[in-house]
Amino acid sequence: MKQINYKLLLFVFFVSSISFAQQKKITGTVTDDNGLPLPGVNIIVKNTSEGTQTDFDGNYSIAASSGAVLTYSYVGFETKELVVGNRNNINVSLLVSRATLEEVVVVGFGERARKSLSTSIATVEVDDIVNIATPTVSGALQGTVTGLQVNQNSGTPGAGFSVRIRGASSIQGSNEPLYVLDGVPLLNGTPGGGNFGGQDNDILSSLNFSDIESIQVLKDASATAIYGSRAANGVVLITTKRGKTGKLKVEINSYLGFQDAIERFDPAPLGESLRYADIAWDEAIGVPSGTGLFSTGGILGFNFLDASGLTTLDELYASDSDVNYVDEIYRSEAVVRQTDISLSGGSENARYFLQYSDFNQEGVIINQDFARRTLRLNVDFKASKSIDIDAGISISETDVSRINSDNNIFGALTTSLLEYPGLPLRDEFGELTRDNFLFSNPIQNALLESSDEVSLRYITNLGLRVKLLEGLSLYSKINLERLDFRQDRFFPAETAQGAGANGDAFTFQNLFTNWVSNTTLNYNKKFGDWGLTALAGFSFEGSDTNQTTINTQNFPEGFNQPANGSTLIQADNFNTERRLFSYLSRLGGSYQDKIFIEGTLRADASSVFGQGNQIGYFPAVSAAYIISEDFQSEAITNLKARVSWGQQGNQSGLGNFASRGLVGAVNVADVPGTSIVQVENPNLKWEITTQTNFGLDVSLFNKINLTYDYYIKNTTDLLLNRTFRNSTGFLAITDNIGSIENIGHEIGLSADIVRNDSFSWNSQVNLTFNKNEVTALVRDANGDFLPIDSGFASRVSVGQSLGSFFGLVFDGIYGPGDEIPAALQARGVSEGDVRYVDVNGDGNITPDDRQFIGDPNPELIGNFRNSITYKGFDLAANVQFELGKDIYNNSLAFAGPGSRTIFGKTREGISDYYTADNTDATQPRPREGSLQVFNAQDSSQYVEEGDYVRLKEVVLGYTFNTTLLGVKNTSLRIYVGGDNLLTFTDYSGLDPEVNTFGSDNVSRGTDFFTQGLNKTYKFGINLKF
Structure with a gap:
């Protein structure tokens, strides 16, 4: 018996030895698809309890047999399984999971699992846009999500963008969305005053896109209602990057580009221009050419600075000075460049993110430049198990150099085309000439006139989160934003605009201070099949504005500061304050994670309105049902229906005293006194936007995602001016009159056509159909609606789209x-x-x-985006298009057939x-x-189809994952690309996207010598280690 036990023991030991011999040590590194190490990746031997995690450098070590399967899993990435086989070293690259990225999204005052959303919220794929290297946040939003229309108003450096979510809902107020940065609303509007032409400054130009971690676009009323009266035009939530636990990570991004105008005007040669003028003047005046028609002191009195002073039209035919001022006004090469450097890292108790960025852009037209420098620091502290602190500070400085431009008769493009080309550009000494025909030498104008706009912006915030009980937390955040804007503008006497005043100087300074304090209680708890979420809190916002304007004329030679002018034209100072106090609440419930319902109520109290109308209540409700939870299908992996309803207010465009009666100082016969300058309107209240949304989300085979939304958006009680009879002594009063309706369809389609370790191809198509109609306006004494005219040929009229064209x-x-x-x-x-x-x-x-002759609002806006990766290569391309819109080309009225200039x-x-x-x-x-x-009256001869299809961006890159300068796990990406490389359009102007009047609500789709967009060729590097 003992012998048997001994032999059995030997057998067991032998088998165990063989089994142990099959185990071996497996080592390796886990990285992302950019080659950067991933700390904390879970690695498990499948069907066992054996496992480990990667360290800060992504390294791991585990014991496993040759036949074992290792499972690699990490939050936000696709899980991967590999057979060990004969390998002792296994390096793994994990792919980012698109589905997981969308599991949690930022919403107003919190986060939500995408699965539980019952509202219309779209996520911008920030990583794809970063690879394209776009310099501005507004530009980065173009073509990213349905329902969002973004147009660049002009090609001038620093020019603003027009951003609309689901159409325009206001006539006198703003139609721009509310921008919320790291949970705090930013100042809306533009800081500029007295800009050259009709372009606004871009309020988002001070933000660096490379700082951004995520962007969500809140579109329907239920998603935006938590922001109340600030959210009638939708909300864009911007979250900046923060540090992650791990060793120091360094990232350097830099690119260099060269820009040129997509199109330029093609001026007629001098001989053809003069023949045309000859016919026109001979018939008009009845004097044959060659008889002194254009001589000094003659019938027209024009002076072409001929040596004899008696130049006639016939002699001008022989002029050897056929100057193409259009070509002369452009730079031969405009450089754009940007460099970002970021540091991030930290421990479990303290994390940091620090980034500096330097961006510079030369304008394609001389004497135009834009520069931006930004610095951002975000830190997070874990004070205890229940207390977390976050803080952030950002500093940005922008400097814009401009000259007269869009929508300005003295603009660079206008004068370069309309000026008489028969005079030499330079005299015999090589100096720029100065003539007295239509304008001064356009090149001299551009070089001598100046407008320097400097913005210095600080944003600081401090947040405190306290976990009170299981599922219950308190979060409080304070934010201070300060924007100091200054514009110095000067026209010397040698320029066209300064000649009549012997020099003209203008200084405008605007100092904004805005502070916000938010405190909320959040509750999130599961009770079996039931779930409950709740939020309650309050918010306080205050803003102060201080504006100073000085305008002087008549300067001694060599001096250009306002104080040097001997004639004071304007000297104003303006101070104002605004306050908004709010209560906010949200209550949501779920059943079996397939049925969701949510209700929101916000109450805003505004200092803008008078007693009885200061408080507005803005409710919303939404519901969703995940139908696919009730059946099993390999094809339909997700099917969800959504519905929502809600209301928001709008007070933008109102002065702080719009509802109150005001008096002003007057001086009559040297006797000081006061008089009424504004009649009070105690009944003035909010514009109200009511929106209903129906949505459907579909996923097929976990590869194809379709989102569809249908919305009806009505705005009533529009804030408009009601005119008075002249006998009252007052012009108008602001009142609640009129309404606008927007109805639309949104279709978003995304497909992972191919997705494996070495090759991936994702395509996205976004389509938005929006129909805008004005449904009510001010009525006259007979009860008829009174139209509103604006711009060159724009009109607001009941039954028409906002800003439709009206003419012969x-x-x-x-x-x-x-x-x-x-x-x-x-x-x-x-x-x-x-x-x-x-x-x-x-x-x-x-x-x-006159009749309605065109509509500037497109019937369809969309884009087609593709992202392809193959091993180390990546290719991204985005095509943007707008169809079914018209453009009023007012440039033709001055430089086209039968136009108003000779x-x-x-x-x-x-x-x-x-x-x-x-x-x-x-x-x-x-x-x-x-x-x-x-012959040149406002008419349909200047209305053109504005449809276009544009290759907005294309970038090709290659990533090296290697050791560089002794630093392991280094990722180096090099790329080349371009912007606006191809545009397909029948529009005869410079660009079908631009808009002369900027973000103006009424005069949209107008082009009056507006500088077109630029095409850019660029190459750059991304270095991470």
Whole structure:
């Protein structure tokens, strides 16, 4: 028996020895798809309890047999399983899981699992945009999510963007969304005053996109209601990067680019321009050419600075100075560059993120530049198990150098095209000439005039989170924002705009201070199949504004400061304060993680309104049902229906005393006194936007995701001016009048076409259809709605889209044998002049014949984005498009066929004008005086289709994962790319995306010598270690 036990013991020992011999030590490193180490990755021998985690450098060690399967899992990444086999060293790269990234999203005053969302919230794929290297936050938002329309108003450096979420809902107020940075609302609006042309400053230009961790766009009323009266136009939540536990991580991003205008005006040669002018003036004045028509002291009195002073039109034909001022106004090469350096890391109790960025952009037109420097520090402390502290500070400085530009008759593009090209650019000494025809030398104007705009912005915040009980926490945050903006503008006497005043200087300074304090209680608890979430809190916002304006003229030579001007034109100082106190609450419930319902109520008390109307209540409710939880399907992995309803207010565009009666100081016959300057309106209240949303989310095979939303958005009690009779002595009063409706469909489609270790291809398509209609306005004494005119040909009218174009209907050119009404003949209209439709049939053309002739609001906006990776290569491309919109090309009224200027024609603008030998012409005959104005009236001849398809960005990169300069786990990415490389459009202007009047609500889609966008070629590096 003992012998048997001994043999059995030997057998067991032998088998155990063999088993132990099969175990071996496996080592390796786990990294992300950029080659950076991942600390804390869970590694388990499948079907056992054996496991380990990677250290701070992503390294690991585990014992496993050759036939074992190792499972690698990490939050936010796809789980991977590998057979050990004969390998002793296994390095693993984990792919980011798109589905997991969307599991938790930032919402107003908190976070939510995406699965539980019953509202319309879209997430911007920040990582994809970072790879494209975009310099601005506003520009980065273009084409990212449905329902969001972002247009760059101009190609001038630092020019603003127009951002709309689900259309425009206000006429006099702002239609820009509310921007919330790290949980705190930012100042909305633009700080500038007296800008050159119609472009606003971009309020987000002081933010560096590389600082941003995530962006969520809140679109429906239930998602935005927690922000109450600030959220009628939607909300953009921006969360900046914070440090993560681990060793110091360094990241350096830098790129260099070269820019040029997508399109330039093509001016007509001097000879063709003069022939055109010859015909126009000879017929208008009745004086044949060569008889002193243009001589000094002659009929027109123009001075071309000819040596003799008696230059005639015939002699000008022989001029050897055919200056192309358009080409001269552009730089031969405009450089753009940016460098970011960030440091991050920390322990479990303290983490940090520090980043510095330097961005510089030269304008494609001379004397235009933009520079931005930003510094951000975010820190997080764990004071105890139940207390967490977060703090942040950001400092940014922007410096914009500008010249006269968009929507300005003295603008660089305007003068370079309209100025007489027959004079030499420089004199015999090489100095720029100065002439007295239409404008001063455009190049001299651009070099001598100046506008320097400097913004210094500080944002600081401090947050405290206390875990009170299981599922219950208190969070309090305070934020201080300060923006100091200053603009110094000077026109020397040698420039066109400064000549009449012997120099003109303007200084504008605006100091904003904004502080916000939020305190909320959050509760989140599960009770079996039931879940409960609750939030209650209060918020206080205060803002102070101090504005100073000084304008002086008449300067001694060599001096350009306002104090040096001997004539004071304006000296103003303005101080104002605004306060907003709010209570906010949200209550949500769930059942079996498939049925969700949520209600929100916010009460805002504003200092803007009078007694009885200071408090507004803004409710919202939403619900969602995950239908796919009730059936099993390999194809349909998620199917969720959503519905929501809610209301928000809007007080933007109102002064702090809009509801109150005001008095001002007056001086009559040297006797000081006061008078009423504003009539009170104690009934003034909020604009109210009511929105209903129906949504559907579908996922197929865990690869294809479809999101559809249908919304109805009505805004009532619009804040508009109601005019008074002249006998009252007052012009108007702000009142609640009118309404606007937006109805739309949003379709978002994303597909992982291929996704494996070495190759991935993701495609996204976003489509937005929005229909805007004005449904009520101010009524006149007869009860009829009164339209509102703005810009060149824009009108707000009931039954039309906001800012539709209104003018005469162009009906071609009068040709031989065409009947011309007697009333028009009496005005001198003849063959070759423009024919307009006589709408009222009175035989004449008057303003009563005007009709709606175009709509600047696109029927469809969208984009098509692709991201492809293959081993170390990555390729990203984004195509942006807008369809079904019109543009009012007012540049044609000055430089096109039959336009209002005798010189300054484009080559195309006088390519086919009417003459006795060209009666089939498409362009009217050359005219001057009243008939020139007749042929160039606001009409449909200047309305063009504004559809376009644009290759917005394309970038190709390659990532090396290696050891660099002795530093292990280094990731180096190099890339080349371009912006706005291809544009397909039938629009004849410089660019179909720009908008002369910036973010103006009414005068949209207008182009008056607006600087087009730029195409950019760039290359850069991303270094991480």
